[in-house]
Amino acid sequence: MGIAGGRTQRSGNSMGKKQLNIGLVGYGFMGRTHSNAFLQAGRYFDLPFEPVLKSVCARNAGRVQSFAANWGYESWETDWRRLIERKDIDLIDIAGPNDTHAEIAIAAAAAGKMVMCEKPLGRNAVESTSMVDAVERAGVANMVWYNYRRVPAVVLLKQLLDEGRFGRIFHYRARFLQDWTISEDLPQGGEGLWRLDVAVAGSGVTGDLLAHNIDTAMWLNGPIEEVTAMTETFIKERRHNLTGRVEPVGIDDASAFLCRFSNGSLANFEATRYARGHKALYTLEINGEHASAFWDLHDLHRLQYFDHRDEGRTRGWRSIHITDGDHPYMKHWWVPGLQIGYEHTFIHQFADFLDAVGAGREAAPTFRDALATDLVTDAVLKSAKTRQWESIN
Numbered sequence: 001m002g003i004a005g006g007r008t009q010r011s012g013n014s015m016g017k018k019q020l021n022i023g024l025v026g027y028g029f030m031g032r033t034h035s036n037a038f039l040q041a042g043r044y045f046d047l048p049f050e051p052v053l054k055s056v057c058a059r060n061a062g063r064v065q066s067f068a069a070n071w072g073y074e075s076w077e078t079d080w081r082r083l084i085e086r087k088d089i090d091l092i093d094i095a096g097p098n099d100t101h102a103e104i105a106i107a108a109a110a111a112g113k114m115v116m117c118e119k120p121l122g123r124n125a126v127e128s129t130s131m132v133d134a135v136e137r138a139g140v141a142n143m144v145w146y147n148y149r150r151v152p153a154v155v156l157l158k159q160l161l162d163e164g165r166f167g168r169i170f171h172y173r174a175r176f177l178q179d180w181t182i183s184e185d186l187p188q189g190g191e192g193l194w195r196l197d198v199a200v201a202g203s204g205v206t207g208d209l210l211a212h213n214i215d216t217a218m219w220l221n222g223p224i225e226e227v228t229a230m231t232e233t234f235i236k237e238r239r240h241n242l243t244g245r246v247e248p249v250g251i252d253d254a255s256a257f258l259c260r261f262s263n264g265s266l267a268n269f270e271a272t273r274y275a276r277g278h279k280a281l282y283t284l285e286i287n288g289e290h291a292s293a294f295w296d297l298h299d300l301h302r303l304q305y306f307d308h309r310d311e312g313r314t315r316g317w318r319s320i321h322i323t324d325g326d327h328p329y330m331k332h333w334w335v336p337g338l339q340i341g342y343e344h345t346f347i348h349q350f351a352d353f354l355d356a357v358g359a360g361r362e363a364a365p366t367f368r369d370a371l372a373t374d375l376v377t378d379a380v381l382k383s384a385k386t387r388q389w390e391s392i393n
């Protein structure tokens, strides 16, 4: 039969490139999305560095070891301090629960590492400010994983807005609807459920879901000036997984706010984990003088676009299928007509981060950009308490 064999280099694309050694902290849902991005980015994008999955860190030795084996990390650690001390790590990526972000990011920056952090940056703007100070003082590259900025349809919308096609903007509206915490029997705290524990998460849907809506909104439509909000905690007590006791619930289960952007447009935002039937329904709509657009995460490869300047008889909402080579990012993927999904947003974000680092540019959203989002979420939570309009500092 005589089929000849051969040796494989690590990756054709990355041969001869400087290696960039990654140390990941956390191996939950986000640890997996980030690891997939580290593995895939160099296969589809011409990166300035060769990403190397050097080490992964988490407290449970058995599980971190099998995570490392599954994703191809060269080594594993159980103490993040040890990971940061390692001379062979260039980039620390933080994918653990929100209460771990600040301490790890600050220590990583002080050690001169690049830092990437899962959203939200801190549990509140005070914590985030200390993280911004740390990376800026150290002068290290930094970025926060607000991945929905990297959906091709959302990037196309950004391009259309920047080209001025919408004219003056009047309205922006966004929602993030889920239904996974409706049961009273669901405990709070511990692995997988730390999002319900206010001490760990910082807040409920405001920091977890609205933060995404706000990050995208400010990227597309500019700064928010003032907000008025309401929040609700529908289930007031839940058993805590770590103490075994029934304890008060401190997070917001639902959160909605009205706001005014600096460009004069009016907006409303809503997030909840109590919208039965909706699993991760992130929607946004923008209405301008000449055009409107609508996007929906459950149909993420489409942008709905209406342009009033179209000829009257055929004017209507266009459903643009974002799969062509001239659409953002799409030339790196399959052939026109074939879609990509959620995981690709992380791959795009990591490729953009490396490009920026290679070119000596900032990689957005930076820690400072993410702090701007936390200032809005803090104001939303404050306004829900004071029942007053709150301005954003």
Ligand code: SOE
Pocket (backbone or CB within 6 Å): 178, 208, 209, 212, 280
């Ligand atoms: C919560 O369920 C969650 O996983 C968020 O934490 C993510 O940021 C969001 O993208 C999807 O929903």
